[in-house]
Amino acid sequence: xxxxxHSLIATKATRISGLAxxxxxxxxxxxxxxxxxxxxxxxxxxxxxxxxxIGTANCLAEMRYGPEVKAVxxxxxxxxxxxxxxxxxxxxxxxxxxxxVSLLLDTYSVFDSGLPNLITIxxxxxxxxPNDPNKRVKSxxxxxxxxxxxxxxxxxALDKAGKPYIKLVASNSLDEKKIRSMEIYEDxxxxxxxxxxxxxTSATDPVFGGVYKLVAVKESEGSYAPKMKCSDSAxxxxxxxxxxxxxxxxxxxxxxxxIISMDDEVVEEGKPIVVxxxxxxxxxxxxxxxxxxxxxxxxxxxxxxxxxxxxxSISEKRAYIKDQLENKVWESxxxxxxxxxxxxxxxxxxxKTRENLYSELHGGTL
Amino acid sequence: xxxxxHSLIATKATRISGLAxxxxxxxxxxxxxxxxxxxxxxxxxxxxxxxxxIGTANCLAEMRYGPEVKAVxxxxxxxxxxxxxxxxxxxxxxxxxxxxVSLLLDTYSVFDSGLPNLITIxxxxxxxxPNDPNKRVKSxxxxxxxxxxxxxxxxxALDKAGKPYIKLVASNSLDEKKIRSMEIYEDxxxxxxxxxxxxxTSATDPVFGGVYKLVAVKESEGSYAPKMKCSDSAxxxxxxxxxxxxxxxxxxxxxxxxIISMDDEVVEEGKPIVVxxxxxxxxxxxxxxxxxxxxxxxxxxxxxxxxxxxxxSISEKRAYIKDQLENKVWESxxxxxxxxxxxxxxxxxxxKTRENLYSELHGGTL
Numbered sequence: 100x101x102x103x104x105h106s107l108i109a110t111k112a113t114r115i116s117g118l119a120x121x122x123x124x125x126x127x128x129x130x131x132x133x134x135x136x137x138x139x140x141x142x143x144x145x146x147x148x149x150x151x152x153i154g155t156a157n158c159l160a161e162m163r164y165g166p167e168v169k170a171v172x173x174x175x176x177x178x179x180x181x182x183x184x185x186x187x188x189x190x191x192x193x194x195x196x197x198x199x200v201s202l203l204l205d206t207y208s209v210f211d212s213g214l215p216n217l218i219t220i221x222x223x224x225x226x227x228x229p230n231d232p233n234k235r236v237k238s239x240x241x242x243x244x245x246x247x248x249x250x251x252x253x254x255x256a257l258d259k260a261g262k263p264y265i266k267l268v269a270s271n272s273l274d275e276k277k278i279r280s281m282e283i284y285e286d287x288x289x290x291x292x293x294x295x296x297x298x299x300t301s302a303t304d305p306v307f308g309g310v311y312k313l314v315a316v317k318e319s320e321g322s323y324a325p326k327m328k329c330s331d332s333a334x335x336x337x338x339x340x341x342x343x344x345x346x347x348x349x350x351x352x353x354x355x356x357x358i359i360s361m362d363d364e365v366v367e368e369g370k371p372i373v374v375x376x377x378x379x380x381x382x383x384x385x386x387x388x389x390x391x392x393x394x395x396x397x398x399x400x401x402x403x404x405x406x407x408x409x410x411x412s413i414s415e416k417r418a419y420i421k422d423q424l425e426n427k428v429w430e431s432x433x434x435x436x437x438x439x440x441x442x443x444x445x446x447x448x449x450x451k452t453r454e455n456l457y458s459e460l461h462g463g464t465l
Numbered sequence: 466x467x468x469x470x471h472s473l474i475a476t477k478a479t480r481i482s483g484l485a486x487x488x489x490x491x492x493x494x495x496x497x498x499x500x501x502x503x504x505x506x507x508x509x510x511x512x513x514x515x516x517x518x519i520g521t522a523n524c525l526a527e528m529r530y531g532p533e534v535k536a537v538x539x540x541x542x543x544x545x546x547x548x549x550x551x552x553x554x555x556x557x558x559x560x561x562x563x564x565x566v567s568l569l570l571d572t573y574s575v576f577d578s579g580l581p582n583l584i585t586i587x588x589x590x591x592x593x594x595p596n597d598p599n600k601r602v603k604s605x606x607x608x609x610x611x612x613x614x615x616x617x618x619x620x621x622a623l624d625k626a627g628k629p630y631i632k633l634v635a636s637n638s639l640d641e642k643k644i645r646s647m648e649i650y651e652d653x654x655x656x657x658x659x660x661x662x663x664x665x666t667s668a669t670d671p672v673f674g675g676v677y678k679l680v681a682v683k684e685s686e687g688s689y690a691p692k693m694k695c696s697d698s699a700x701x702x703x704x705x706x707x708x709x710x711x712x713x714x715x716x717x718x719x720x721x722x723x724i725i726s727m728d729d730e731v732v733e734e735g736k737p738i739v740v741x742x743x744x745x746x747x748x749x750x751x752x753x754x755x756x757x758x759x760x761x762x763x764x765x766x767x768x769x770x771x772x773x774x775x776x777x778s779i780s781e782k783r784a785y786i787k788d789q790l791e792n793k794v795w796e797s798x799x800x801x802x803x804x805x806x807x808x809x810x811x812x813x814x815x816x817k818t819r820e821n822l823y824s825e826l827h828g829g830t831l
């Protein structure tokens with residue numbers, strides 16, 4: 100498991116699954132074949148589920164991570180091609196898995212072949228199992244053509260045929276923007292989506308730039324001497340010292356800013372504190388705030404070589420991410436275009452340490 | 466090992482290392498921490514070496530793939546920060562590895578600290594080993610600031626100090642376009658480059674879309690029935706049949722086009738053949754060509770469960786890729802902007818099979 104890649108895919112998944120924008124939709128992870136290598140395919144499926152996907156087409160991921168990373172999907176084009184004709188393929192599938200009939204409509208032609216065969220198979224199931232409404236076609240996928248227009252024609256035709264229970268699934272190079280565009284501009288809301296390469300590689304932003312840096316060195320007498328890399332680019336100059344990070348919450352329980360302090364400083368609720376905005380674009384560089392509610396962000400996982408933290412289950416991780424995005428983050432930080440950048444502040448002690456060390460090591464001020 | 470990811474990174478590496486544009490430069494793979502997971506970091510380093518990189522900063526990759534995937538690099542900022550000052554860090558390194566002194570100049574300030582300390586250390590080495598020119602500072606890296614301007618100032622200063630043998634290395638979010646821009650517009654030619662995230666994720670194009678599809682099914686009597694997926698998007702309609710691919714070479718020995726035939730067809734040198742251009746944008750759809758030189762592209766690796774092909778060494782693979790790009794490919798296919806798309810033709814038999822099957826399964830013509 101890696102910090103950067105897992106965070107990257109889980110984050111991208113929250114955007115595609117709509118978790119990040121408070122518009123949840125059902126998304127299946129479909130990208131194994133286009134993942135950046137073996138571990139990316141398996142771990143990426145897991146990370147996608149953390150970020151709100153309902154499952155993955157990667158069966159190995161379920162074998163590895165257990166039933167919370169559920170193997171899901173529809174049938175493949177190759178399965179249908181293997182049969183003499185599409186109807187025989189649909190029928191063979193329905194006879195074998197009558198309670199899990201999920202078909203694929205575009206192997207030959209969505210409206211001239213896929214749709215009529217789908218209706219035939221569902222009618223056959225009704226005839227064979229008249230009293231078992233669970234043995235019906237559950238869903239049908241479209242993987243080419245104009246998805247939004249196909250959705251509307253299919254929905255209308257299926258409703259007219261008395262089959263409103265058949266769900267519609269879309270796939271084909273989808274991502275959060277394409278899905279939203281269909282939903283917003285054409286009111287085409289598929290029941291679920293299969294998303295491949297654009298999720299498993301986070302194609303719009305394939306690099307997650309988390310780094311660790313040397314910020315302090317333990318002296319022989321036990322204290323920590325702050326250390327700094329200055330660089331010839333101010334944005335690469337690090338924050339020196341043995342640090343602690345705090346999150347400050349507003350009256351709605353949403354994160355208002357983070358404060359980076361020295362490890363021996365305490366940020367207290369209700370007590371005024373002077374902070375320095377870390378953003379180069381800050382409007383008020385120095386200001387005093389009174390934190391309403393404060394949470395320590397750095398938690399020890401390992402102490403003296405022993406795990407001291409109860410690791411959460413996959414469901415707990417999913418629930419945590421969902422809660423963060425639904426309740427703990429400003430909406431303005433979640434919008435896709437020009438989001439508000441989370442405020443990150445330094446305590447006076449950290450700010451001064453950084454300024455002094457920079458002046459001493461590099462010369463001048465930051 | 467995967468087809469898509471390895472091809473992706475090897476291809477991107479040929480662009481950054483200049484192999485793909487006949488302007489070779491020394492590039493080190495520096496991206497492990499930003500790779501998409503564990504296997505991407507290790508396999509990506511290997512693929513980068515196939516594509517012309519001289520080595521990788523990932524030591525595990527050398528341990529795994531052997532000395533042809535050479536571990537290389539300079540020292541880290543954290544190494545320098547760990548010491549009381551930069552000069553002590555440089556000196557400790559030079560004393561430990563006097564024959565491999567490669568320093569890093571921008572921890573504190575390239576020109577106020579890194580450069581003078583570099584000169585001091587090299588002078589100390591000269592004094593200590595006057596008759597051993599191998600014990601000198603070999604190179605120095607810059608990782609921030611304006612790289613092209615720093616290059617010129619550093620080169621001038623080092624030459625003036627009588628140290629033209631000290632090579633200069635650049636890193637900091639580089640890719641083939643940034644490197645070329647420095648070389649072309651500013652005549653700043655670093656001796657080598659460390660390239661991280663933009664190589665190991667192929668950030669400009671993180672998806673390599675190789676797929677396999679069911680194209681034929683073996684009948685009980687032994688022949689193969691062509692199979693086709695049509696889709697509602699012409700670009701997704703596959704080429705049906707048990708196929709063979711051929712490359713046709715021009716009078717310069719460069720690949721002129723590929724021909725896709727049925728498995729039982731033979732494309733002969735000197736014999737006229739009618740082909741159909743597969744591109745939707747083809748100027749002449751149908752034409753007759755006389756192949757000068759022909760090569761079969763599909764080679765059996767496994768027969769009856771046994772490996773029947775002598776797998777090449779890493780050096781042989783590197784040499785093969787280099788030879789392909791230097792001698793076997795049209796220059797017009799290698800340019801970055803609007804490259805010529807390799808001609809792919811179908812034999813009449815394949816073309817007609819595809820048209821007929823499409824008309825039968827989907828209706829209409831492609």
